Amino acid sequence: MKLALLCAEDFSLSVACLSAFLKKNGHEVKVIFDPKQFGKAYANNKYLSELFSRRGLILSRLKEFSPDIIGFSVFTSNYQWALGMAGEIKRNMDVPVIFGGIHATLVPEVVIKESAVDMVCVGEGEGPLLELLRGLKDKNRNYTIRNIWFKESGRVIRNEIRLLTQDLDALPFPDRWSLYAQLPRSYSKYPIMLTSYGCPYRCAYCANNAISQVYKDKGSYLRRRSPHSVIAELKEIKSRYAPKYILFMDDLFTFNKDWLADFALSYARDIHLPYSCLTHTRFLDKETCSLLKLSYCNLVLLGLQSGCERIRREILDRPESNEEYRKAVGFLKESKLKFSLDNILNIPFDTPDTIKESFSFYNELRPNMIHSFNLAYFPNTKIIEHGIRAGALREDSRDLINRGLAANYINIQLDSRGDYRRYALLFTILPILPQRFAAKIIEDNIFRRMLLGLPSAVILLVKFILNIRAGTGFVFFTVIHNELFYLKTLLAGKIRAKIYKSEVLYP
Ligand code: B12
Numbered sequence: 001m002k003l004a005l006l007c008a009e010d011f012s013l014s015v016a017c018l019s020a021f022l023k024k025n026g027h028e029v030k031v032i033f034d035p036k037q038f039g040k041a042y043a044n045n046k047y048l049s050e051l052f053s054r055r056g057l058i059l060s061r062l063k064e065f066s067p068d069i070i071g072f073s074v075f076t077s078n079y080q081w082a083l084g085m086a087g088e089i090k091r092n093m094d095v096p097v098i099f100g101g102i103h104a105t106l107v108p109e110v111v112i113k114e115s116a117v118d119m120v121c122v123g124e125g126e127g128p129l130l131e132l133l134r135g136l137k138d139k140n141r142n143y144t145i146r147n148i149w150f151k152e153s154g155r156v157i158r159n160e161i162r163l164l165t166q167d168l169d170a171l172p173f174p175d176r177w178s179l180y181a182q183l184p185r186s187y188s189k190y191p192i193m194l195t196s197y198g199c200p201y202r203c204a205y206c207a208n209n210a211i212s213q214v215y216k217d218k219g220s221y222l223r224r225r226s227p228h229s230v231i232a233e234l235k236e237i238k239s240r241y242a243p244k245y246i247l248f249m250d251d252l253f254t255f256n257k258d259w260l261a262d263f264a265l266s267y268a269r270d271i272h273l274p275y276s277c278l279t280h281t282r283f284l285d286k287e288t289c290s291l292l293k294l295s296y297c298n299l300v301l302l303g304l305q306s307g308c309e310r311i312r313r314e315i316l317d318r319p320e321s322n323e324e325y326r327k328a329v330g331f332l333k334e335s336k337l338k339f340s341l342d343n344i345l346n347i348p349f350d351t352p353d354t355i356k357e358s359f360s361f362y363n364e365l366r367p368n369m370i371h372s373f374n375l376a377y378f379p380n381t382k383i384i385e386h387g388i389r390a391g392a393l394r395e396d397s398r399d400l401i402n403r404g405l406a407a408n409y410i411n412i413q414l415d416s417r418g419d420y421r422r423y424a425l426l427f428t429i430l431p432i433l434p435q436r437f438a439a440k441i442i443e444d445n446i447f448r449r450m451l452l453g454l455p456s457a458v459i460l461l462v463k464f465i466l467n468i469r470a471g472t473g474f475v476f477f478t479v480i481h482n483e484l485f486y487l488k489t490l491l492a493g494k495i496r497a498k499i500y501k502s503e504v505l506y507p
């Protein structure tokens, strides 16, 4: 059977995993990527995004492929894009449409109401899609497939959720090529990689606290591939794409020290490429840091989100103390590992004083970089309650959040608003300021105001320098390079469509 899988904006591991699994089971899969130019966090313009829209091109590729079913992989941030594209498909083709992915999993009752959506996949998609395709082949509509919600004569059929896949090694390696073939080279040069699914924590602002509820009693939520499987995939990536740096995207890379010990030795021996990973202060002791160093880790990302213990404990559900961070950062520095801190602005009940506390604490820790993000409210996360109590959200904001219509992007610093924008800028430049000088800024209002007035161009330059120093300068070049690549392919696609009356740009 023929399945088209659509995703937008960024490389989609979910789609690559589904594609690999279904191809392995004998189905024909076409992956279609929409870069959503000018509809992204760092470049958002309604007029330009319409002008550069690929809807027409995508539609003609779909018609050419003529799939038996079309699937969308949706995040909260691209849900509206998916609805727009699905509407266009429904107006032009007679083919069933299924939505899956994190957003569909969190709010299936919202998604299934949409007229352009025929089915919703709640949770993992491999098994359910396989059963669905088998049913379509036998011309036998099976409405009892677990994880799938159907619409039948105006009624919604909600099937129960199956157990979570525990043996991740049994899944095929993601079909990266289908996406890399449509993406700029930077994606295969700096590939993302997952060694685990899930996280042991449930921070109030993180989708993990909502997703883990969906999978309650469905088996262990935190699961990991064996080091052997991870290294085997990396070897394949290395020989096929010659990557320069690996981006491990696991929610918490160091949660199992025995695993890390095995992994570190094999990685150092067989892969030896610099990498970055995300972790948590409670999983960063001396031995862990030595293992990270041994395996060529270049940068450790720590998401403490606020330097104020009270805000972390009472609002973010992060009970770690500042003392724990001091210790963990001590180990990182001893092992000569670079590290960055994530900081959230706009947290309910944050005040200029608590922000000042964060600034002061980060100045003590002296990270290589600080990434400040605007708080994004994701569906069904606990922090929505705090947002309502603090007056940052209204009761009816939930509806906007659930439909991906709230300001739901975790934006980069330059897109923050008002005072928060200024604070974000201050956090960004902190690592480049001498410690004593930064301490003075905290205490001295005049200095602070002077720095808060810095133009965006200076901040960008500082970010650039900090990234270069942290060994991640490629981040800067890739953004520009990627956008130029998308413009080029869009123009080429349009020209081909005009000349050949069909668009045959991608495999
Ligand atoms: C790897 C990762 C990334 C990667 C890859 C993203 C991607 N599109 O795959 C990168 C670095 C690019 C990324 C970017 C972002 N991410 Co991210 N990311 C993750 C992470 C760590 C793992 C996701 C993953 O690949 N899992 C493995 C796959 C196989 O599992 P899965 O996604 O659940 O997919 C399964 C099912 O959902 C289902 N399924 C998925 N799609 C479909 C489609 C169909 C048709 C069907 C039937 C089923 C189906 O089947 C899949 C296989 O079983 C999660 C954390 C988490 N706990 O999930 C955050 C997470 C998904 N990211 C998040 C966010 C916010 C972002 C960004 C918006 C951040 C930003 N400002 O840039 C961007 C959005 C980029 C985009 N538009 O794609 C949030 C999403 C919250 C939400 N409600 O939307 C999460 C949950 C983080 C969090 N803890 O809050 N991310």
Ligand code: SF4
Pocket (backbone or CB within 6 Å): 199, 200, 201, 202, 203, 206, 207, 208, 209, 251, 252, 280, 303
């Ligand atoms: S530790 Fe990170 S990934 Fe885990 S729940 Fe908290 S914010 Fe989410």
